């Protein structure tokens with residue numbers, strides 16, 4: 001049921017816009033309050049009068065309308081909703097959302113909102129597969145936009161078939177219901193996530209690092225926040241945008257990451273995904289090390305970094321109720337992960353084989369190793385791994401008393 005839920009539906013200009021009328025009807029049948037913003041192109045496909053009739057409310061269309069802005073401004077419109085749904089989401093509106101362009105009411109609302117955003121793309125298959133759209137969708141997903149579809153099927157253009165059909169209203173409705181069923185499952189919980197690589201200084205210019213992109217860790221932080229957890233993401237240097245609704249602490253070296261994690265305690269759950277450097281340079285040079293062929297190449301003395309996962313798993317009063325580690329391995333992944341779970345003292349290990357190019361990729365094949373056994377998850381997008389893990393965390397914390405907030 002969606003009783004009392006406020007939805008803001010942004011209808012952009014695609015042939016699938018006609019399906020919105022049915023979507024609105026179904027959302028309202030479940031008790032949702034649906035307000036609509038119609039783009040100029042959207043109006044070409046569905047009339048404001050039909051939308052107003054099915055929503056039972058006036059339709060918002062103009063960023064510069066004196067009456068609209070007097071009654072309810074775009075900022076308020078953006079923030080009053082519990083969920084902003086963009087359906088159909090054309091290639092054009094996705095591109096504008098990615099770039100932060102706000103040249104009409106719909107895009108201004110999407111830029112101004114601090115609420116979760118769900119998008120149901122609809123476009124020609126070639127447009128969906130164009131590298132520009134691929135990049136935009138990946139970027140928006142990293143920022144926490146949830147995508148429903150598109151589906152594969154017949155296109156509006158006669159004889160064309162491909163990915164790009166908008167998901168049917170009944171399935172969009174299910175996605176919205178699933179979203180609301182999940183939202184709030186981790187309300188009142190505190191989560192710490194580490195992500196990305198660490199940089200260990202050699203001198204003021206050079207450092208030792210690794211290939212972690214941070215995609216999986218950032219996606220997990222976003223997924224926990226979407227379930228309502230007060231989430232702190234302690235991130236090494238990455239090229240990723242901050243996930244929506246997450247407090248981000250940027251660090252470079254392992255020791256700073258450990259300090260930031262400790263500072264973020266108490267927490268109910270810690271998910272340590274960062275690829276922390278095992279070693280750092282014992283004494284980083286204060287000045288840039290100069291090449292001197294008479295002396296030969298410098299020798300770097302390494303010392304071990306603190307193990308953040310082991311430290312947060314240590315059995316003391318501040319230990320989060322659930323500590324989850326990651327294990328990137330090449331070969332015998334599950335066996336190594338089982339051993340790692342015991343040696344580190346954490347509750348779960350998410351193991352993945354990185355031999356096959358997981359670094360920087362969009363998808364991941366993982367195994368969840370717990371005290372109860374091993375679950376092999378099928379290959380899936382990193383965002384899906386994140387969502388599924390967040391759901392499992394919510395299940396595991398059910399009935400566990402929450403840590404008091406400091």
Ligand code: C5P
Nearest residue numbers: 272273274276306307308309325326327
């Ligand atoms: O020992 P290994 O690096 O393979 O373990 C991986 C797991 O341990 C990951 O969850 C990683 O975030 C964590 N880790 C850590 N601090 C380290 C090394 C690894 O938190 N110094």
